[in-house]
Amino acid sequence: MVAMFMSAVEATIVSTAMPSIVSELGGFSLYSWVFSSYLLMQVATILIYGKTADLFGRKPVFVTGVIIFLIGSLLCGFASTMKQLIVYRFIQGIGAGAVMPIATTIVGDIYTKEERASIQGYLSSVWGISAIVGPVLGGILVKYVSWVYVFWMNLPLGLLAIAGVVFFLHEDVQRKKHVIDYKGSILLVLSISAFMLVLVEGGVHWAWNSWQILTLLAIFLIGFVLWVREEKRTPEPMMPFNIWRYRAITVSNTASFTTGMILMGVSTFLPAFVQGVLEQSPMVAGFTLTTMSIGWPIASTIAGKMVVNVGYRKLTVAGACAIIIGSIIFILMSPDKGPVWPALGSLLVGAGMGLTTTSFIVSVQSTVDWNVRGVATASNMFMRTLGSAVGAALLGGLLNGRLQSFIEEKGLQGEITIETFNLLLDEQQRASLIESMKILLQDGLSIALNFVYWGVVIIAILTLFLVFFMPETEEQMERS
Structure with missing residues (x-):
């Protein structure tokens, strides 16, 4: 629970602090890369950690991951440029893959199948606590101390999590010689990195038909094909494809990918709207995200208590509908509605996430045995985090592309760039703008973010389609 709290607080605090970080370090066009770099390494290492946890035990893998995460967190606080911060977030993401x-x-190991649903719901209360503590503390640190402490807060939490696992987790792991899938790991990192670069830079710094984009696409496709081939040949693959023969796992993992995209669309860009367009403080921006993290644990607890009686399909369909309604609210946001409107959208999206993610995790862990539970759980986390990484890159690309189009439509190519929108995210710099320029920039940012949230709605509808294929009961899961 301490480890989950550290991860949850990381998400809420960094999202809240990002406008202030960008205003100090610059590099608005690299905004999404602060999230994408972290998620890229997280998604590239999740399966490795999951497989090694099945081979060598949970304790050593968990401790190693948290230590790397803390090193990255420490370095993030020393970043003096946006590029440095992105590099340090890469390191942080390598460790985050284990948390x-x-x-x-x-x-999943220490509780029975019957207990898991309720316990997973209870664990989600951590997100509710972090939702209240994170944005408030993040806003206070940014306003009165420094944004560096949003990263350094992880240090005592991580050390406490390590101590808890080292002293209280006792496991009996069979010791034997294992084959580590190094080649598959390298191919996965290579292909996903190329794909991420395409999503972030395509149509912004490089034309979609440029040699850079075409080369990266070729690297991605070749790397992915070779990775799949390697996973089928190696005796102990980090992604055993036979677990995907279960419909519950296939649907859960695919839908986790799309909900991961939605999650990043909300948490990454909502603070930019609240601070840049609504002209609210970082603390208010944090509170609009808080409602999502409050709705999440409440719905997750309900799902944990109801999943056995109601069934997986009904709960996930209800969750997907809540996400769609919340996403539509984001499209309807405007300055005259104030911060209450985005907070309401966040609450509904959070409730939908709680209903779906709890059902997904319980169904995945109930489908497989101990010897593959680590990698099965990691596969679900992998797909959700991959979705988050792709979502941050894709939606960030949509934002930058729409901002560039706005500049060209207004004939302002020589006067402003995408970086000029940095000025909206800092209260003092925003106040120094000429009123006409401020309104112009706010219009551009509002239009671009509206474009992003249309993308979120489309992804939410796709999620609803996917969860209709979810098995209803345990018996159906076993048959499928």
Whole structure:
């Protein structure tokens, strides 16, 4: 729970602090890369951690991951440029790949199938606590101390999590010689990195038909094909494809990918709207995200208590509908509605996430045995985090592309760039703008973010389609 709290606080605090970080370090066009770099390494290592946890035990893998995460957190606080921060977030992401999946796997190990649903719901209360503590503390740190402490807060939490696992987790792991899938790991990192670069830079710094984009696409496709081939040949693959023969796992993982995209669309860009367009403080921006993290644990607890009687399909369909309604509210946001409107949208999206993610995790862990539970749980986390990474890159690309189009439509190519929108995210710099320029920039940012949230709605509708294929009961899961 301490590890989950650290991960949850990281998400809420960094999202809240990002406008202030960008205003100090510059680099608005790199905004999404602060999230994408973290998520890229997280998604590239999740399966490795999940597989090694099945081979060598949960404890050593968990401790190693948290230590790397803390090193990255420490370095992030020393960043003096946006590029440095992105590099340090890469390191942080390498460690983050172990935190949530291994913590969730440990829960699957120490509780019975009947207990798991309720316990997973209770664990989600951590997100509610972090939702209240994170944005408030993040806003206070940014306003009165420094944004560096949003990263350094992880240090005592991580050390406490390590101590708890080292002293209280006792596991009996069969010792034997294992084959580590190094080649598959390298191919996965290579292909996903190329794909991320395409999503972030395509149509912004490089034309979609440029040699850079075409080369990266070729690297992605070749790397992915070779990775799949390697996973089928190696004796102990980090992604055993036979677990995907279960419909519950296939649907859960695919829908986790789309909900991961939605999650980043909300948490990454909502603070930019609240601070840049609504002209609210970082603390208010944080509170609009808080409602999502409050709705999440409440719905997750309800799902944990109801999943056995109601069934997986009904709960996930209800969750997907809540996400769609919340996403539509984001499209309807405007300055005259104030911060209450985005907070309401966040609450509904959070409730939908709680209903779906709890059902997904419980169904995945109930489908497989201990010896593959780590990698099965990691596969679900992998797909959700991959979705978050792709979502941050894709939606960030949509934002930058729409801002560039706005500049060209207004004939302002020589006067402003995408970086000029940085000025809206800092109260003093915003106040120094000429009123006509401020309104112009706010119109551009509002239009671009509206474009992003239309993308979120489309992804939410796709999620609803996917969860209709979810098995209804345990018996159906076993048959499928």
